[in-house]
Amino acid sequence: MQLSTLSLFPFSVPKFLHIKASREGESRCYFTLNQGFNRSNKLSRYIVTRSQLGGTGILDATNSLSEIKPSPKFRGVCFYGMTVMAGVLPFGILIVAHPLALIFDPYKTKFYNLIPKLWATASIAPFFDIELEGLENLPPQNAPAVYVSNHQSIIDFYPLLTLGRSFKFIGKNTVFLYPGIGWAMYILGMIPVKRMDIRSHLEAVRRCMDLVRNGASVFFFPEGTRSKDGKLGDFKKGAFTVAAKTGVPVIPMTLIGTGEIMPAGMEHVVNSGSVKLIIHKPIKGNDPEILRLLARNTILDTLSIEAQKKKTALISSKPSII
Numbered sequence: 001m002q003l004s005t006l007s008l009f010p011f012s013v014p015k016f017l018h019i020k021a022s023r024e025g026e027s028r029c030y031f032t033l034n035q036g037f038n039r040s041n042k043l044s045r046y047i048v049t050r051s052q053l054g055g056t057g058i059l060d061a062t063n064s065l066s067e068i069k070p071s072p073k074f075r076g077v078c079f080y081g082m083t084v085m086a087g088v089l090p091f092g093i094l095i096v097a098h099p100l101a102l103i104f105d106p107y108k109t110k111f112y113n114l115i116p117k118l119w120a121t122a123s124i125a126p127f128f129d130i131e132l133e134g135l136e137n138l139p140p141q142n143a144p145a146v147y148v149s150n151h152q153s154i155i156d157f158y159p160l161l162t163l164g165r166s167f168k169f170i171g172k173n174t175v176f177l178y179p180g181i182g183w184a185m186y187i188l189g190m191i192p193v194k195r196m197d198i199r200s201h202l203e204a205v206r207r208c209m210d211l212v213r214n215g216a217s218v219f220f221f222p223e224g225t226r227s228k229d230g231k232l233g234d235f236k237k238g239a240f241t242v243a244a245k246t247g248v249p250v251i252p253m254t255l256i257g258t259g260e261i262m263p264a265g266m267e268h269v270v271n272s273g274s275v276k277l278i279i280h281k282p283i284k285g286n287d288p289e290i291l292r293l294l295a296r297n298t299i300l301d302t303l304s305i306e307a308q309k310k311k312t313a314l315i316s317s318k319p320s321i322i
């Protein structure tokens with residue numbers, strides 16, 4: 001029988017930081033109608049714990065002990081703590097550099113690639129891995145483009161920022177009021193949009209076209225809101241109007257896994273899991289409707305292929321009783 005490893009950390013840590021259970025032994029607990037649990041020796045407490053936590057039960061009592069996983073709520077608290085701590089220095093740099101950026105880089109295409117990347121990487125690295133696919137489809141750093149992706153979670157922008165591109169996100173106007181992150185978005189020249197306000201939408205499209213014509217890249221979540229059930233919503237036109245009118249490519253991206261890690265409406269938890277970010281081939285054209293359909297179909301097809309792959313992997317990983 002193997003010793004168990006009890007991890008006190010909310011995330012993967014090197015093996016040497018794990019605490020080993022100090023005893024090993026066989027199950028000595030048994031249950032009788034008259035006596036309830038009999039404790040035959042001092043080891044029993046440990047053994048009951050193993051049986052409950054490892055989920056090993058009687059059938060597979062010879063299995064190695066499972067790791068104790070910290071609760072998603074605890075991981076959530078650690079995640080927010082981490083992202084705030086990791087943000088202090090970058091936020092200070094943003095504030096100090098802001099006057100210089102206003103003079104030398106008004107469209108903020110050069111100064112700010114690295115800061116969001118470092119912050120996002122430090123924030124999520126202890127909690128989940130990101131698998132990147134299609135990096136070769138990314139246009140060169142200084143080539144303006146309209147990026148779009150599906151939206152499932154408020155953590156979606158972290159994997160996107162790890163790409164190190166100075167995306168100008170189009171965000172809900174209320175997000176710009178959040179302390180720290182909202183103010184950073186304002187400093188980074190991101191674009192607020194007021195829901196159900198056509199004037200604000202037109203103004204956002206005008207500002208995006210201005211940015212793109214001056215070498216910046218914009219990022220839309222064209223569903224306009226997070227998917228609550230994992231299904232891809234309808235795409236709004238704004239992103240594709242910007243691309244069609246300015247002649248820059250649309251780069252569709254598919255994000256997989258963020259919705260399971262922090263589902264919409266459950267912003268206090270960080271479940272374990274991993275994220276996959278797929279960057280698709282650029283789409284070009286001057287008809288916004290065609291761009292919209294092509295981008296949505298690309299993401300929709302990819303989501304269904306990935307869901308199928310996951311299902312197949314789950315089925316083949318299930319132990320069968322012979």
Ligand SMILES: CCCCCCCCCCCCCCCC(=O)OC[C@@H](O)COP(=O)(O)O
Pocket residue numbers: 087088090091115116119153154157169170171172175180181184185221224225226227264
């Ligand atoms: C602190 C130093 C940090 C430096 C880098 C900061 C970069 C921050 C980039 C943040 C990008 C945020 C994009 C938000 C887009 C947005 O606004 O999405 C809205 C949805 O989610 C919520 O809508 P809903 O699902 O309807 O509630």
